Amino acid sequence: MRRVELWRFQVPMDAGVVLRDRRLKTRDGLLVRLTDGDKQGCGEISPLPGFSAETLEEAQNVAQAWLQTWQTGHNDELPEMPSVAFGLSCALAEISGELPQQADYRAAPLCTGDPDELFAMLAAIPGEKIAKVKVGLYEAVRDGMVVNLLLEAIPDLRLRLDANRGWTPLKAQQFAKYVNPDFRPRIAFIEEPCKTREQSREFARETGIAIAWDESLREPDFEFAAEPGLSAVVIKPTLTGSLAKVRQQVEQAHALGLTAVISSSIESSLGLTQLARIAAWLTPQTLPGLDTLSLMQAQLVREWPNSPLPCWSLESLERVL
Numbered sequence: 001m002r003r004v005e006l007w008r009f010q011v012p013m014d015a016g017v018v019l020r021d022r023r024l025k026t027r028d029g030l031l032v033r034l035t036d037g038d039k040q041g042c043g044e045i046s047p048l049p050g051f052s053a054e055t056l057e058e059a060q061n062v063a064q065a066w067l068q069t070w071q072t073g074h075n076d077e078l079p080e081m082p083s084v085a086f087g088l089s090c091a092l093a094e095i096s097g098e099l100p101q102q103a104d105y106r107a108a109p110l111c112t113g114d115p116d117e118l119f120a121m122l123a124a125i126p127g128e129k130i131a132k133v134k135v136g137l138y139e140a141v142r143d144g145m146v147v148n149l150l151l152e153a154i155p156d157l158r159l160r161l162d163a164n165r166g167w168t169p170l171k172a173q174q175f176a177k178y179v180n181p182d183f184r185p186r187i188a189f190i191e192e193p194c195k196t197r198e199q200s201r202e203f204a205r206e207t208g209i210a211i212a213w214d215e216s217l218r219e220p221d222f223e224f225a226a227e228p229g230l231s232a233v234v235i236k237p238t239l240t241g242s243l244a245k246v247r248q249q250v251e252q253a254h255a256l257g258l259t260a261v262i263s264s265s266i267e268s269s270l271g272l273t274q275l276a277r278i279a280a281w282l283t284p285q286t287l288p289g290l291d292t293l294s295l296m297q298a299q300l301v302r303e304w305p306n307s308p309l310p311c312w313s314l315e316s317l318e319r320v321l
């Protein structure tokens with residue numbers, strides 16, 4: 001006997017979360033639960049506004065159609081729509097046991113650039129010290145100084161930076177000029193420094209600072225390739241698609257000698273804990289980029305270890321199927 005359930009959620013965000021120039025006041029999405037005999041699996045379907053091509057309404061329609069077919073005992077192919085394929089494939093992988101329980105709950109702390117706040121947090125990280133700092137939001141020179149300051153103050157720290165394609169070649173140069181050349185190897189990578197891939201490659205060539213692709217993975221002409229200066233690809237499963245596709249991308253990256261970083265698309269704690277399991281399973285050597293729960297005001301259904309946020313149960317959400 002099969003059973004399907006679908007809930008819609010809306011979690012208030014911390015004030016001041018800005019994504020691609022728009023404020024994200026709430027995180028909206030769907031949670032799905034599949035029951036097959038005595039087995040159950042859950043998944044999260046939350047297209048990220050400004051990043052996903054699909055809207056939540058579109059995702060809900062596609063998910064409902066697939067769920068109705070699955071419930072009647074047919075095993076339809078998963079939809080192409082990335083957020084839907086991701087959530088449904090996680091639920092199926094919990095039922096089949098394919099997705100292991102063991103999780104990597106370490107997350108590279110995400111910092112928006114207040115150095116004082118950072119010092120205390122970074123000093124407290126046990127083991128490998130890697131943090132992610134957003135750049136490109138303020139003056140490039142200020143970004144360069146913050147990076148220098150952090151790397152100078154904490155000798156075993158390595159940084160991942162993310163410019164979200166915010167810099168012109170000139171601004172990227174201004175940034176690089178401020179970073180002490182001795183520290184540059186401790187920048188594990190900077191995600192998408194410039195507006196175009198060619199400009200980002202040029203930046204890596206000229207500065208010796210490694211780059212990573214994130215936005216590029218979702219462009220139709222993108223192909224996985226090893227290139228000088230490229231050290232990593234950032235894989236956001238909600239924007240990528242099914243677990244099979246995520247796994248294939250991780251394998252392609254590894255085959256080319258690239259680091260694959262499993263990263264959050266600001267999922268609720270349910271999706272995030274699954275991403276921590278996916279990271280432990282597929283990228284066990286790499287710290288995932290999952291430090292986004294604190295941007296929210298509540299957790300959903302499953303708790304992230306030691307989070308102080310309240311956890312809402314399924315019963316408190318709006319059931320839509």
Ligand SMILES: O=C(O)CCC(=O)C1=CC=C[C@@H](O)[C@@H]1C(=O)O
Pocket residue numbers: 019051108110132162164214263264265266288289290291292
């Ligand atoms: O990658 C991480 O460490 C955390 C996730 C993260 O930084 C992001 C998630 C979603 C949207 C973005 O603004 C941002 C990114 O661009 O990578």
Ligand SMILES: [Mg+2]
Pocket residue numbers: 162164191214215234
């Ligand atoms: Mg990024």
